[in-house]
Amino acid sequence: MPAKRTLFEKIWDAHLVAQPSGRSPIIYIDLHLVHEVTSPQAFDGLRVAGRKVRQPSRTVATVDHNIPTEPRGTPITDLIAAKQIAALQANCKEFGVRLFDMDSPEQGIVHVIGPELGLTRPGMTIVCGDSHTSTHGAFGALAFGIGTSEVEHVLATQCLAQQTPKTMKIDVRGRLGEGVTAKDLALGIIGQIGTDGATGHVIEYAGDAVRGLSMEGRMTLCNMSIEAGARAGMVAPDEKTFAYVKGKRFAPRDGEWGMAVEYWRGLPTDEGARFDKVVEMDAAQLCPFVTWGTNPGMVAPVTGRVPEPGSLRESDQRATELALQYMGLEPGKRIEEIGVDRVFIGSCTNSRIEDLRAAAQVAKGYHVSATVRAMVVPGSQAIKRAAELEGLHRIFLDAGFEWRESGCSMCLGMNPDILQPGERCASTSNRNFEGRQGRGGRTHLVSPMMAAAAAIAGHFTDIRDWKFR
Amino acid sequence: MKAFRTHRGRVAPLDRINVDTDQIIPKQFLKRVERTGFGQFLFYDWRFAADGKKKDSGFVLDEPRYEGAGVLIAGKNFGCGSSREHAVWALADFGFRAVISSSFADIFANNSAKNGFLAVRLSESEVAELMRRAHEVNDYQVTVDLEQCEVRDDQGFRAKFSIDEFVRHCLLNGLDDIGLTLQHEVEIAAYEELHPAPATL
Numbered sequence: 001m002p003a004k005r006t007l008f009e010k011i012w013d014a015h016l017v018a019q020p021s022g023r024s025p026i027i028y029i030d031l032h033l034v035h036e037v038t039s040p041q042a043f044d045g046l047r048v049a050g051r052k053v054r055q056p057s058r059t060v061a062t063v064d065h066n067i068p069t070e071p072r073g074t075p076i077t078d079l080i081a082a083k084q085i086a087a088l089q090a091n092c093k094e095f096g097v098r099l100f101d102m103d104s105p106e107q108g109i110v111h112v113i114g115p116e117l118g119l120t121r122p123g124m125t126i127v128c129g130d131s132h133t134s135t136h137g138a139f140g141a142l143a144f145g146i147g148t149s150e151v152e153h154v155l156a157t158q159c160l161a162q163q164t165p166k167t168m169k170i171d172v173r174g175r176l177g178e179g180v181t182a183k184d185l186a187l188g189i190i191g192q193i194g195t196d197g198a199t200g201h202v203i204e205y206a207g208d209a210v211r212g213l214s215m216e217g218r219m220t221l222c223n224m225s226i227e228a229g230a231r232a233g234m235v236a237p238d239e240k241t242f243a244y245v246k247g248k249r250f251a252p253r254d255g256e257w258g259m260a261v262e263y264w265r266g267l268p269t270d271e272g273a274r275f276d277k278v279v280e281m282d283a284a285q286l287c288p289f290v291t292w293g294t295n296p297g298m299v300a301p302v303t304g305r306v307p308e309p310g311s312l313r314e315s316d317q318r319a320t321e322l323a324l325q326y327m328g329l330e331p332g333k334r335i336e337e338i339g340v341d342r343v344f345i346g347s348c349t350n351s352r353i354e355d356l357r358a359a360a361q362v363a364k365g366y367h368v369s370a371t372v373r374a375m376v377v378p379g380s381q382a383i384k385r386a387a388e389l390e391g392l393h394r395i396f397l398d399a400g401f402e403w404r405e406s407g408c409s410m411c412l413g414m415n416p417d418i419l420q421p422g423e424r425c426a427s428t429s430n431r432n433f434e435g436r437q438g439r440g441g442r443t444h445l446v447s448p449m450m451a452a453a454a455a456i457a458g459h460f461t462d463i464r465d466w467k468f469r
Numbered sequence: 470m471k472a473f474r475t476h477r478g479r480v481a482p483l484d485r486i487n488v489d490t491d492q493i494i495p496k497q498f499l500k501r502v503e504r505t506g507f508g509q510f511l512f513y514d515w516r517f518a519a520d521g522k523k524k525d526s527g528f529v530l531d532e533p534r535y536e537g538a539g540v541l542i543a544g545k546n547f548g549c550g551s552s553r554e555h556a557v558w559a560l561a562d563f564g565f566r567a568v569i570s571s572s573f574a575d576i577f578a579n580n581s582a583k584n585g586f587l588a589v590r591l592s593e594s595e596v597a598e599l600m601r602r603a604h605e606v607n608d609y610q611v612t613v614d615l616e617q618c619e620v621r622d623d624q625g626f627r628a629k630f631s632i633d634e635f636v637r638h639c640l641l642n643g644l645d646d647i648g649l650t651l652q653h654e655v656e657i658a659a660y661e662e663l664h665p666a667p668a669t670l
């Protein structure tokens with residue numbers, strides 16, 4: 001009988017090109033996504049060495065990180081950002097790489113457009129010079145972030161030499177309660193295992209709660225894998241996955257579709273396959289979460305309080321004190337009493353149509369608090385169009401939210417969308433690191449519904465008690 | 470790539486855990502299209518006030534006693550977060566050749582290895598001991614020896630570390646790993662023959 005293998009092992013084995021003795025295995029990369037920030041030095045490296053892009057047809061680029069979210073056509077006032085964007089345009093032209101440029105109807109955050117265009121498919125190996133590449137694992141692909149040297153390596157060889165990661169299964173039993181989303185599941189997991197809980201591992205999310213998630217929800221969950229330190233996160237493909245991929249622009253068609261689905265059906269982890277680590281969780285224990293500190297593991301239930309450093313393990317005390325100092329929070333403060341100045345709904349974690357629908361449902365019939373500035377930034381042009389077709393933009397605009405063009409925006413504030421020092425933000429993004437959204441800015445990570453509710457209430461509030469209008 | 474065999478240098482202690490790459494090099498400096506010149510922006514928000522002046526608070530790297538340090542020692546999970554290789558470029562450009570911690574984020578460790586920069590993993594107690602010595606001993610120096618896989622000082626500290634054999638080999642010899650992969654051209658081409666890029670891509 002053949003050995004029982006995990007989803008990860010099946011994909012890994014299928015992509016092994018060579019296993020030189022005494023060296024890391026060399027794996028083949030099916031899809032390489034490229035953006036403006038982590039690629040210029042890689043293309044330079046190719047030029048210096050006189051190398052070409054080995055597989056331009058497996059390489060796709062877009063601009064997302066530092067483009068403005070003002071109406072397209074507004075000139076980019078940040079000259080260094082403009083130079084970086086121009087560099088990507090020139091590099092794509094020189095090396096024959098397809099670019100979904102700023103004015104393209106397909107432009108969007110790299111991890112949003114991959115799935116949307118059907119570039120992301122089960123069983124693939126996908127890399128990008130960006131840590132949130134883990135998002136694509138939602139399709140049962142092996143997708144992970146790499147640095148610029150590795151970007152150059154993949155451009156030149158379409159391969160990567162990688163140490164074999166370990167495997168970890170996170171099994172979430174039961175169902176998520178009302179108002180508890182994939183984001184809360186992700187924050188709950190990181191809160192439990194810590195920001196380095198999965199270092200060196202590829203996570204497979206399993207269990208009824210994960211199966212019950214939509215593709216959007218699975219993307220949110222896999223997206224945050226890196227915040228637990230994981231190399232990648234993945235969910236086994238199923239009927240939902242196939243239904244999502246079917247008919248997408250670059251998805252297989254006709255006879256190829258049937259063959260592809262047949263192959264994909266064989267990918268899920270074999271019954272009885274072994275993982276290096278297994279974590280079990282109960283979905284019923286989860287609730288809407290809010291981060292209070294400066295990493296995504298510093299998280300509390302919305303009904304909870306900011307922790308008292310004295311009550312924590314000694315090793316965590318100093319980090320907690322520093323975090324609370326930065327965040328301007330007193331120990332013991334009730335989370336629902338924390339007021340916000342800004343709200344950001346967007347990022348590759350939570351900017352898909354389902355996220356916008358959920359936030360709009362909360363916002364409908366209400367108005368953003370007078371002391372709050374709130375913005376909604378769709379993940380891609382396609383999402384923006386879809387949302388406008390459904391009239392979601394009307395709901396947001398009527399409620400006093402800004403409705404902007406697609407991009408990373410205030411997730412990392414490389415463009416002009418940033419927090420001012422001391423400003424407090426409820427954000428649907430993935431990192432609450434010091435200064436991430438702007439120097440001195442204070443980020444609290446939440447789900448789209450929780451963010452919309454905070455915008456209206458002016459402070460965090462339990463979405464489970466929300467009166468929908 | 471620059472080879473790494475052994476480095477003796479002054480040690481600067483950064484007594485924090487979970488130092489993320491957003492702190493090592495903040496995003497406003499990622500717009501450069503070169504690999505060089507990032508050292509001046511290392512730990513920028515911790516070292517400089519919003520107006521660009523050095524903070525008075527005295528960040529450890531700005532203390533005269535740690536000037537010219539070649540080895541950084543930091544708490545666990547160093548380099549977590551963003552994949553930005555700029556973090557390694559900034560550390561190296563600032564003058565560091567190695568960083569010692571009890572654990573590193575995966576992508577940071579990979580990026581280090583590609584730049585002749587050594588990420589050394591020691592136990593938590595060894596890191597704590599080095600941290601203590603760096604705080605207490607003036608001009609505290611260690612030797613980071615990749616040939617022997619050990620860190621040692623002149624006061625009797627000696628700790629072995631382990632590192633992936635292939636990574637070690639590349640670092641010791643300063644090997645360009647694109648070149649190494651391309652030695653497998655036959656296998657890559659054979660793989661591509663069996664798995665052609667889909668026409669739709």
Ligand code: SF4
Pocket residue numbers: 064065109110111130132347348349407408411412429430
């Ligand atoms: S939205 Fe944020 S996390 Fe996602 S790719 Fe952009 S900057 Fe990175």
